[in-house]
Amino acid sequence: MKALLLKEFYMAKSYMRVFVAMVLIFLFASVWANGNMFLIMYPMIITSMLPMSLLSYDEKFHWDRYCAAMPFTRSQVVSAKYIFVLLSGLAILLISAVAQGIRLLPEGKEEFFSIISLLLAMGLTGPAILLPIIYKLGSERARIAYYIVIGAVCALAFILPYDGISAAGAAPVSIPAPLLICLISALLFAASWLLSIQFYKKRSL
Amino acid sequence: MxxxxxxxxxxxxxxxxxxxxxxxxxxxxxxxxxxxxxxxxxxxxxxxxxxxxxxxxxxxxxxxxxxxxxxxxxxxAAKNTELLREENLRQIENHLQAIRDLAAACGLSRENIIEMFSVIEEETT
Amino acid sequence: MNAIEIRQLRKSYPGFDLGPLDLDLPQGCIMGLIGENGAGKTTTIRLILDMLQRDGGSIRLLGRGDGEDVMLTREETGVVLDEVGFPECFNTRQVNNVMRLTYKNWDEAAYREYLRRFDLPEGKQFKDFSRGMKMKLGIAVALSHRPKLLILDEPTSGLDPVVRDEVVELFSEFTRDESHSILISSHIVSDLEKLCDYIAFLHKGRLLLCEEKDLLLSEYCILRCTAAELNALPKKTVKGGKENPYGVTAIVRRDAAPAGANTSPISIEELFVFMVKEA
Structure with missing residues (x-):
């Protein structure tokens, strides 16, 4: 497993340099451009799309076939991507938390936690929906789904803060809205993980 | 070797x-x-x-x-005179087979071959 | 023990049926899988490596069946496929770092030695490697984790004759140890002829034969004679023939060739081509 994560890391390092620069720029900007939701959410959205790019590279380079003969189970191969989502998402989450914390915490905690929970949701949802599709169908056939989901997640990034939080607040449960969003995202992600493993076990390489 | x-x-x-x-x-x-x-x-x-x-x-x-x-x-293994004799017999047999094959290719009969052999024997004595 | 034991292996695609195949690779031996493009060599290998689901039959590797110690078998199996699947951004150092964490028996010193022998540059990215260099890297990696079994799919394609010879020599050395075995598929038959103990002919998904190479070579020969002389031989000793205005050239069983006839030894390639035309 460590080997697989190292490989993901090496690839991310090589192919994602421009992306990393963009993420940093947006993060910076989000501290000053007061409350611009897009600037706040964008770094997490593009980070969350990374694993899908990495997966399509795997197919292009025939790494997927090559590592099928190595001492990894298909389960481990899938899990490496999901762990990558968690690790990269966590990194962006922490940095964003610091950036937004500087801006928001002096005035009160509520907006801060809402934004954190939204970031988490953004980070987990894209991969949770797309990864199983790609593991089932392969990158090529999943391409349309890929673009639909990117579009939808970006749209969600605009809608959710304004309508979503109030909607969640009106939900007939006593859990605070941010926590609810986190729980739902986590469950979705876990279900997606298990589903991807099942799909990949059946794949012909 | x-x-x-x-x-x-x-x-x-x-x-x-x-x-x-x-x-x-x-x-x-x-x-x-x-x-x-x-x-x-x-x-x-x-x-x-x-x-x-x-x-x-x-x-x-x-x-x-x-x-x-x-x-x-x-x-x-240790040398064995019996084996040596068998070996020589085998070699002779192989040579005879080769002679027979060549004779067939040239169309020589058994008499021709025996005649040739007699000539050789005479020459070496 | 058999390094590979295949019984009644079957896989069907629309328009192509593989099998049922029966194949045994005894431990300590090298088996060459020869076949034209599309004969099913790569499919067979992918089935052996569990990359494809089989439709029927069983496969045992290194004495283990389905689900038995799969990871251990993978540790002990070195694989070179016709495409070496490293990410293009990798260099040899990164390959080493990833493989070190992958295989329990990764031998870094051996890996570096192969890199040196094959003249593979340190800092260069995999995408800048020529086809031959990519294969060499794949071979270096396959040999560097102390495998017991090598499964090779067209490992010498794209290599020039000098390097091919070196690589074939390496594979031969690999089986100096009697616990090491190799299954190698290729359509460069001359490489296999030098290397293999057993030869298997695959044609349109069926095994035409699987025999000891030296037996095959001594069993048949090429006969040059007149058409009349050829017709005089029993039908089943003649495996195929070509006629020209001056006579015929045919493959016959050596013991059926008339004494003193114009015979010459056969090569595996000639035998295969003739058999495929027959089939």
């Missing part, structure tokens, strides 16, 4: 190895109780199949020219 394999001769390779080792044992080039190369090493060094060298060694052992000590390897 010297072994030369001829891929083009049409003679089975195991036969070539078998013959060459046997001749060297008979001529004394290989001494009694001398250790022979392992089946695998011989195969790899000659660039031929392990199965073939195994077959050659099996044949040599069956005929009593070599013996195997488990865990140590194959060794040259």
């Amino acid at each position: 010297n072994i030369f394999i001829d891929n083009k001769s049409g003679l089975p390779i195991y036969d070539q190895i078998y013959s060459q080792i046997k001749n060297q044992i008979i001529s004394g080039a290989l001494r009694e109780d001398q250790l022979l190369p392992s089946i695998r090493n011989l195969a790899k060094d000659l660039g031929i199949s392990v199965i073939t060298t195994r077959r050659a060694y099996d044949e040599l052992e069956r005929e009593g020219f070599i013996y195997t000590v488990a865990g140590k390897g194959c060794f040259v």
Whole structure:
């Protein structure tokens, strides 16, 4: 497993340099451009799309076939991507938390936690929906789904803060809205993980 | 020990190895109780199949020219005059077969061959 | 023990049926899988490596069946496929770092030695490697984790004759140890002829034969004679023939060739081509 994560890391390092620069720029900007939701959410959205790019590279380079003969189970191969989502998402989450914390915490905690929970949701949802599709169908056939989901997640990034939080607040449960969003995202992600493993076990390489 | 394999001769390779080792044992080039190369090493060094060298060694052992000590390897067996005589008889038989084949190709009859042999005998006495 | 034991292996695609195949690779031996493009060599290998699901039959590797110690078998199996699947951004150092964490028996010193022998540059990215260099890297990696079994799919394609010879020599050395075995598929038959103990002919998904190479070579020969002389031989000793205005050239069983006839040894390639035309 460590080997697989190292490989993901090496690839991310090589192919994602421009992306990393963009993420940093947006993060910076989000501290000053007061409350611009897009600037706040964008770094997490593009980070969350990374694993899908990495997966399509795997197919292009025939790494997927090559590592099928190595001492990894298909389960481990899938899990490496999901762990990558968690690790990269966590990194962006922490940095964003610091950036937004500087801006928001002096005035009160509520907006801060809402934004954190939204970031988490953004980070987990894209991969949770797309990864199983790609593991089932392969990158090529999943391409349309890929673009639909990117579009939808970006749209969600605009809608959710304004309508979503109030909607969640009106939900007939006593859990605070941010926590609810986190729980739902986590469950979705876990279900997606298990589903991807099942799909990949059946794949012909 | 010297072994030369001829891929083009049409003679089975195991036969070539078998013959060459046997001749060297008979001529004394290989001494009694001398250790022979392992089946695998011989195969790899000659660039031929392990199965073939195994077959050659099996044949040599069956005929009593070599013996195997488990865990140590194959060794040259003691010379045996009975074996030598058998060996010479075998060689004569092979030569006779070759003569017969050539005779067939030239269309010579048995009488022709016997006549040729008589001439040779006279010349050498 | 058999390094590979295949029984009644079957896989069907629309328009192509593989099998049922029966194949045994005894430990310590090298088996060459020969077949034209599309004969099913790569499919067979992918089935052996569990990259494809089989439709029927069983496969045992290194004495283990389905689900038995799969990871251990993978540790002990070195694989070179016709495409070496490293990410293009990798260099040899990164390959080493990833493989070190992948295989328990990764031998870094051996890996570096192969890199040196094959003249593979340190800092260069995999995408800048020539086809031959990519294969060499794949071979270096396959040999560097102390495998017991090598499964090779067209490992010498794209290599020039000098390097091919070196690589074939390496594979031969690998089986100096009697616990090491190799299954190698190729359509460069001359490489296999030098290397293999057993030869298997695959044609349109069926196994035409699987025999000891030296037996095959001694069993058949090429006969040059007149058409009349050829017709005089029993039908089943003649494997195929070509006629020209001056006579015929045919493949016959050696013991059926008339004494003193014009015979010459056969090559595996010639035998295969003739058999495929027959089939």
